[in-house]
Amino acid sequence: MENGFLGIILHAHLPFVRHPEHPSFFEENWLFEAMTECYVPLLEMLDRLENDRIDYRLTLSLSPPLISMLRDELLQSRYLQHLHKLIELAEKETVRTRREPELNKLARLYRRFYRHTLDFYQNRCRGDLPGAFGMHQAHGKLELITTAATHGFLPLLSVSETAVRNQIRVGIDTFRRHFGFAPKGFWLPECGYYPGLETFLKEAGIAYFFVDSHSLLNANRPPLNGVYAPLACENGVAAFARDPESSEQVWSSKQGYPGDFDYREYYRDIGFDLDLDYIGPYLVDGHLRANTGIKYYRVTGENRPKQPYDPSAARAKAELHARDFIQKRRRQIDALAKRMDRPPLIVAPYDAELFGHWWFEGPYWLEQVLRIAGENGIRTVSCADDLQRFPSLQAATPSASTWGEQGYSSYWINETNDWIYPYLHQAGRQLEAFVAELKGISVNPRQERAFNQAVRSLLLAQSSDWPFIMKSGTTVDYAVKRITDHLARFNYLYDSLRKGKIDERYLSALEIMDNIFPDIDFRNYCA
Amino acid sequence: MLAISQEIALKFSPHKASLADAKPCPRTDAAAAAPSDAAVAAERRETRNFGYQALQAISEDIARRFMPAVSPAEPEILLLPVDPHHLYAYWNSAPGQPPARQAQKPLTLRIYWRPNAKQAATPFDLYFDVPADDAAHRKNIRLPIDDTHYAAALGRLNPDHSLEVLAHSNLVHVPALPGSKRFPAEISPQENPAFTGAIGFPSREQEVPDAVWMEGPHFSGRLPLHLSAHRYPDSMPEFAECLRDFGEIAADFEPAARPASAQPFRHASGRGLK
Structure with missing residues (x-):
């Protein structure tokens, strides 16, 4: 019997950033950057592990907006344009840097990297990244799960059970439509849990979810195995908690691996360094400076001039860090196993976009972790595996919590973003009351489309990303614009339905702009 | 503008x-004039x-x-739990009443401690008062006790400290502060992997800092605490002690900037992933 287990979970999510009303749009680059630097490298990693017959398990949560965008024809087409421009820029860089050998080597590396990404995306994946992830799930190594429909922050939507239920149900329906099966696990957006949420998860057929450490430690009964074994809520749905130690090793800005001086520096990009005349054609608007993805320097350290990036040294460091990570898990497991009534399970969840996008060497580090875990007596598992292996769980209800700053809801409700909640709650109540009124009443096709579109608008407004961005202060204008736009679109549709005057042209335009959840049925809103 | x-x-x-009374809107004849x-x-x-x-x-x-x-058609108040020691309230007071009458008596949030959420509210529930700003419509409220339930009433405070109630809130639960859970001695800290700092959860006291927005508790001036020893014979001293420890700090919430208008929008000001 194994001494202990390691469950690595990646949560992949981006807000729905699709803008057909513009020929190109800055925020769509969020998706393209993540595809190039994170999702494609992760898929390549999975392919390599499979080719080498490595015995591993990994859990990947794919959010419904992300799945929808990755399968969207417009965005797929724009991504190809984006990649071709990157290849062209890298080509230009090999010429510009010809008298700087260190940078020139890197420019050629980027050219290879983008060409290879294009080839992988077109020929290996056929432009379908969810499909490629689905193949790894079918091969039994990757467990795919999902999250709420638009990543709604459920603790602050919980004033309406219908709103919470709808976020969960539409999320799972979307996943099922794309992958052909229902997920066993559910990623609570921002790990936002409150007692009672498990009721809706159970209704939706979910077997387990994740919470932050303090959620289990403050459960209504003391967790006998701490955060190293799941608890069963009263209805049997299992709650797995994040291990703080393995989280800190990766997440911490000071002690975490990604801040190592040999790793690539994220914040030094030629999009900000080079003349606008030169770099302009590769920026969205020609003049709005942004990351291009071509970065020549390593972290280097504070108060020192940035040194050129050395990919070999960075890979060697990633291998070292992978060994360190596994050794620390080994010691952790050995110490825990003596005190526990079952082999400990270390749950290590991370945002997928950390790997490759923020931490360029992250996918390689993860690959090494998955390769050497078995050699060190650690079995990697999914949480569904763990439940199958140890079906008898201690019963207790976790405490309300999130994985955000301070551990609760304050990141999503504070002076920067609190104004959104009266609007979100009001729209939810209006929709719920209207749908309830229509029970047993038939609607014509156009009305049905307007109702469905109103549900989409509300769901898009509920995304946790908007209050998150408002608090983080990054792209605040965009977040404010998005939430007010979606609420206005909801108001428009509601008003049109109430008055019985639906403008086909406007409705069609909204369907084109917010084309997420094509199969949604408004009548299920109150189901 | x-x-x-x-x-x-x-x-x-x-x-x-309304929050309190969800009245359905007038029904339209949905099937009428359906195009082919x-x-x-x-x-x-x-x-x-x-x-x-x-x-x-x-x-x-x-x-x-x-x-x-x-x-809103009716006065309303809604509570949202923020963290172990804060809840957030937003409200609308008497939308139909003229401002002059509203201004005569201070608008007040009466926050009730409801340790036993299953019991119905009674006039004897413990509470403290928080001044409410007619214009702000929202406030972050500091709480004396974690891991318990609270409810609120929105109303006008009379000179005798009785409240003319305009609306009642939902009931909310705030979680326990990490490390504060008062478990029975079922398992010793030495035995529990959860509490062994070297290998498990760091034994951090997760203090909630007093941010500008969360300045402190709010009490009505003269009679901040109303107790009923009949209803809470065991827990009343604890609640009273907590309130005394709080001190008396009044801090009005500064409203966040609302979107001034829906200006045509092209690009965000920031960059990169969220």
């Missing part, structure tokens, strides 16, 4: 069901060919005319 915004809000705000399927299909084909500018124009028109607005 404000006048235009208010006029649009007035004209286009949908009927709103063929006509709908033809029209949809026709309108599928939008250009960027047409889509932008529609988006901007809707954003301009249907900006979010809250226009």
Whole structure:
């Protein structure tokens, strides 16, 4: 019997950033950057592990907006344009840097990297990244799960059970439509849990979810195995908690691996360094400076001039860090196993976009972790595996919590973003009351489309990303614009339905702009 | 701009069901005047060919005319749990009453401690008062005790400290502060992997800092605490002690900036992933 287990979970999510009303749009680059630097490298990693017959398990949560965008024809087409421009820029860089050998080597590396990404995306994946992830799930190594429909922050939507239920149900329906099966696990957006949420998860057929450490430690009964074994809520749905130690090793800005001086520096990009005349054609608007993805320097350290990036040294460091990570898990497991009534399970969840996008060497580090875990007596598992292996769980209800700053809801409700909640709650109540009124009443096709579109608008407004961005202060204008736009679109549709005057042209335009959840049925809103 | 915004809000705000009493809006005859399927299909084909500018124009028109607005029919108050020691309240007071009458008595939030959520509220529930600003409509409220339930009433405070209640809130539970859980001695800290700092959860006291927005507790001036030893013989001293420890700090919530208008939008100011 194994001494202990390691469950690595990646949560992949981006807000729905699709803008057909513009020929190109800055925020769509969020998706393209993540595809190039994170999702494609992760898929390549999975392919390599499979080719080498490595015995591993990994859990990947794919959010419904992300799945929808990755399968969207417009965005797929724009991504190809984006990649071709990157290849062209890298080509230009090999010429510009010809008298700087260190940078020139890197420019050629980027050219290879983008060409290879294009080839992988077109020929290996056929432009379908969810499909490629689905193949790894079918091969039994990757467990795919999902999250709420638009990543709604459920603790602050919980004033309406219908709103919470709808976020969960539409999320799972979307996943099922794309992958052909229902997920066993559910990623609570921002790990936002409150007692009672498990009721809706159970209704939706979910077997387990994740919470932050303090959620289990403050459960209504003391967790006998701490955060190293799941608890069963009263209805049997299992709650797995994040291990703080393995989280800190990766997440911490000071002690975490990604801040190592040999790793690539994220914040030094030629999009900000080079003349606008030169770099302009590769920026969205020609003049709005942004990351291009071509970065020549390593972290280097504070108060020192940035040194050129050395990919070999960075890979060697990633291998070292992978060994360190596994050794620390080994010691952790050995110490825990003596005190526990079952082999400990270390749950290590991370945002997928950390790997490759923020931490360029992250996918390689993860690959090494998955390769050497078995050699060190650690079995990697999914949480569904763990439940199958140890079906008898201690019963207790976790405490309300999130994985955000301070551990609760304050990141999503504070002076920067609190104004959104009266609007979100009001729209939810209006929709719920209207749908309830229509029970047993038939609607014509156009009305049905307007109702469905109103549900989409509300769901898009509920995304946790908007209050998150408002608090983080990054792209605040965009977040404010998005939430007010979606609420206005909801108001428009509601008003049109109430008055019985639906403008086909406007409705069609909204369907084109917010084309997420094509199969949604408004009548299920109150189901 | 404000006048235009208010006029649009007035004209286009949908009927709103109150928090307290969700009254359905007038029903439309949904099936009336339904166009034929063929006509709908033809029209949809026709309108599928939008250009960027047409889509932008529609988006901007809707954003301009249907900006979010809250226009309650009845007074209302809603609570949201923020963390172990804070809850957030937003409210609308007497939307139909003239301002002069409203100003006569201070608007107040009466926060009730409801340790036993299953019991119905009674006039003997322990509470403290928080001044409420008619204009702000929202407040972050510091709480004396974690891991318990609270409810609130919105009302006008009389000189004798009785409350003319305008609306009652929902009941909310705030979680326990990490490390504060008072478990029975079922398992010793030495035995529990959860509490062994070297290998498990760091034994950090997760203090909630007093941010500007969360300045402190709020009490009514003269009689902050109302107790009923009959109802809470065991826990009353604890609650009273907590309130005394709090001190008396009044801090009004500064409203966050609302979106001033739905200006046409092109690009965000930031960069990169969220």
